[in-house]
Amino acid sequence: MQNIIDVQGLKKEFKSFSSRSGLKGAFRDLFTRNYTIKTAVDDISFTIKKGEMVGYIGENGAGKSTSIKMLTGILTPTDGKIVVNGMNPHKEREKFVKTIGVVFGQRSQLWWDIAVQESFRLLKKIYNVPDQQYEEHMKDVIETLDIGPLLDKPVRKLSLGQRMRCELAAALIHNPPLLFLDEPTIGLDVLVKLRIREFLKRINEKYGTTILLTTHDLSDIEALCERVVMLDEGKIIYDGPLKELRENWAEGKQIQFQFSEEATLEELQHLTQEHLVVWEKGESDLVWVASVEADETVISGVIGKVTAAKKIADLKILEISTEEIIRNIYVEGAVRHG
Amino acid sequence: MGKYIEMIRIRFLMMLAYRTNYYSGILIYSINIGAYYFLWSAIYGGKENIQGLSITQMTTYIAVAWMARAFYFNNIDREIAMEIKEGKVAVEMVRPYPYLNMKMMQGLGEGIFRLLFFSVPGMIIVALVFPIELSTNASTWLLFFLSITFSFIINTQINLLAGIATFFLFNNDGLIRAKRVVIDLFSGLILPLSFYPMWAQNVMSYLPFQGISYIPSMIFTEGFKGSQIYEALLNQAIWSLLLIIPVYGLWILAKRQLVVQGG
Numbered sequence: 180m181q182n183i184i185d186v187q188g189l190k191k192e193f194k195s196f197s198s199r200s201g202l203k204g205a206f207r208d209l210f211t212r213n214y215t216i217k218t219a220v221d222d223i224s225f226t227i228k229k230g231e232m233v234g235y236i237g238e239n240g241a242g243k244s245t246s247i248k249m250l251t252g253i254l255t256p257t258d259g260k261i262v263v264n265g266m267n268p269h270k271e272r273e274k275f276v277k278t279i280g281v282v283f284g285q286r287s288q289l290w291w292d293i294a295v296q297e298s299f300r301l302l303k304k305i306y307n308v309p310d311q312q313y314e315e316h317m318k319d320v321i322e323t324l325d326i327g328p329l330l331d332k333p334v335r336k337l338s339l340g341q342r343m344r345c346e347l348a349a350a351l352i353h354n355p356p357l358l359f360l361d362e363p364t365i366g367l368d369v370l371v372k373l374r375i376r377e378f379l380k381r382i383n384e385k386y387g388t389t390i391l392l393t394t395h396d397l398s399d400i401e402a403l404c405e406r407v408v409m410l411d412e413g414k415i416i417y418d419g420p421l422k423e424l425r426e427n428w429a430e431g432k433q434i435q436f437q438f439s440e441e442a443t444l445e446e447l448q449h450l451t452q453e454h455l456v457v458w459e460k461g462e463s464d465l466v467w468v469a470s471v472e473a474d475e476t477v478i479s480g481v482i483g484k485v486t487a488a489k490k491i492a493d494l495k496i497l498e499i500s501t502e503e504i505i506r507n508i509y510v511e512g513a514v515r516h517g
Numbered sequence: 518m519g520k521y522i523e524m525i526r527i528r529f530l531m532m533l534a535y536r537t538n539y540y541s542g543i544l545i546y547s548i549n550i551g552a553y554y555f556l557w558s559a560i561y562g563g564k565e566n567i568q569g570l571s572i573t574q575m576t577t578y579i580a581v582a583w584m585a586r587a588f589y590f591n592n593i594d595r596e597i598a599m600e601i602k603e604g605k606v607a608v609e610m611v612r613p614y615p616y617l618n619m620k621m622m623q624g625l626g627e628g629i630f631r632l633l634f635f636s637v638p639g640m641i642i643v644a645l646v647f648p649i650e651l652s653t654n655a656s657t658w659l660l661f662f663l664s665i666t667f668s669f670i671i672n673t674q675i676n677l678l679a680g681i682a683t684f685f686l687f688n689n690d691g692l693i694r695a696k697r698v699v700i701d702l703f704s705g706l707i708l709p710l711s712f713y714p715m716w717a718q719n720v721m722s723y724l725p726f727q728g729i730s731y732i733p734s735m736i737f738t739e740g741f742k743g744s745q746i747y748e749a750l751l752n753q754a755i756w757s758l759l760l761i762i763p764v765y766g767l768w769i770l771a772k773r774q775l776v777v778q779g780g
Contacts, residue, residue, distance in 0.1 A: 248607065251611050253610045276611050286604065293531055293534065297527060297530060301520075304519045305613060
């Protein structure tokens with residue numbers, strides 16, 4: 180499979196001015212300015228193959244947006260090589276942007292004061308989409324996103340969820356092989372999120388569209404992406420399958436017991452002495468949580484022993500969530516490999 | 518080409534969406550023209566003509582200058598500044614068109630809208646109230662329309678320059694306001710350039726501003742005669758071409774400088 184995105188040693192530095200304090204400092208600033216060079220993206224390299232859906236995650240200020248802007252040709256890199264769809268995004272901007280679709284969750288691409296369909300019509304002309312292709316493709320898009328009734332309304336009268344669906348449709352008018360989504364589900368309710376995810380999956384399957392997605396909502400990534408690229412302070416700290424990330428980081432499971440009679444720590448420890456279990460008291464006297472290794476025999480062994488000896492009202496096996504995993508990674512600042 | 522026409526159409530629709538603004542606009546322009554009419558009648562005070570312009574020609578000059586302004590005037594400098602400040606320029610950069618050309622087309626859409634819905638009705642109102650002499654010579658009208666097309670091009674290029682300056686200054690409201698005053702003054706909108714002292718006329722003949730308002734208004738009032746008209750049009754044409762250089766130069770520098778603000 181060919182590489183759609185090929186990034187080698189990408190770097191972006193910004194000059195940022197700092198102002199001196201006080202009135203005297205302000206006068207001095209008029210003549211000479213102090214500045215510091217801030218590296219937003221620091222020597223990152225990765226490749227993305229056709230048809231992949233990749234989650235691009237990182238904290239605020241980790242360099243996600245900056246790198247997306249370099250990949251879409253908006254910003255010039257300070258250093259490094261980018262080839263997207265076989266082109267240099269910044270050098271061949273006009274030709275290049277015809278082959279990509281972009282959705283910025285926080286910025287509208289539609290014209291605020293005019294009806295959605297007028298925006299679509301303009302975009303169709305801008306991208307030179309033939310009538311027939313437009314009819315076929317957009318009919319499908321409009322139906323799946325259920326935006327038919329919104330087309331004759333001006334954008335300023337749409338709700339956020341409605342607008343976002345229209346934005347997505349607008350980004351797909353020319354059916355691009357590569358789609359960049361910068362926080363597409365920001366501020367949306369669960370139903371709209373689900374609809375957008377389903378839609379993205381569908382176009383990925385139907386047209387083999389490659390999707391690069393940045394988001395703070397990890398459930399988006401879990402639902403869509405098999406691969407994640409994680410950034411921290413401008414560097415890639417993890418690039419690989421989401422599954423592997425979970426396996427290496429989600430060590431162990433927690434079993435939560437709710438007993439119908441009171442239990443004591445000694446009693447429980449005695450019951451499970453064969454296994455390595457850490458017992459913790461939960462929300463009430465009746466609730467206890469056992470942290471164990473993620474091993475089937477241990478889990479069933481512990482459950483068997485405990486349920487045989489004591490009456491239980493409820494039982495839950497908890498897995499560590501992706502969100503917790505990511506948080507742990509950021510706290511430790513690096514990714515351990517299996 | 519299709520995309521440019523579509524953009525003009527969209528801009529037209531956007532202006533229509535806020536058409537009520539224009540009723541007040543017509544009123545304001547009429548008041549302006551009226552005020553200048555009374556001011557000039559006082560200055561003429563019975564004199565036949567000043568600097569080769571009769572009082573009727575003067576009134577026509579003022580009326581035409583303001584109505585032409587409705588066509589060539591646009592806010593794309595402020596729009597560009599806004600798009601840069603709000604980071605919207607990022608969205609513009611992922612579209613497959615030359616940003617500046619598209620902005621110019623938006624300005625043209627705005628200009629055509631104002632010409633049809635503002636200048637024409639405004640001119641009819643003004644012609645009913647004040648003694649204005651409209652030329653019956655078809656070639657004068659033709660040359661006038663050619664001339665205001667150049668006015669539009671020159672003014673828009675200057676607007677683009679002021680707008681692109683935001684890339685370097687980040688906040689250039691002051692520059693834009695200053696530019697507006699300079700254009701109103703040096704273009705001959707407020708006072709025909711022939712009324713300025715000789716040295717000022719000399720300086721202004723080396724600047725592009727007279728091509729914005731003075732030349733089309735003089736053509737319309739037939740203040741220019743014979744070869745003067747063609748020299749004036751040539752002057753406009755040269756400035757229209759010459760200004761392309763700083764606009765593109767600055768744009769290339771600006772793209773290198775581009776920092777998208779706000780995430």
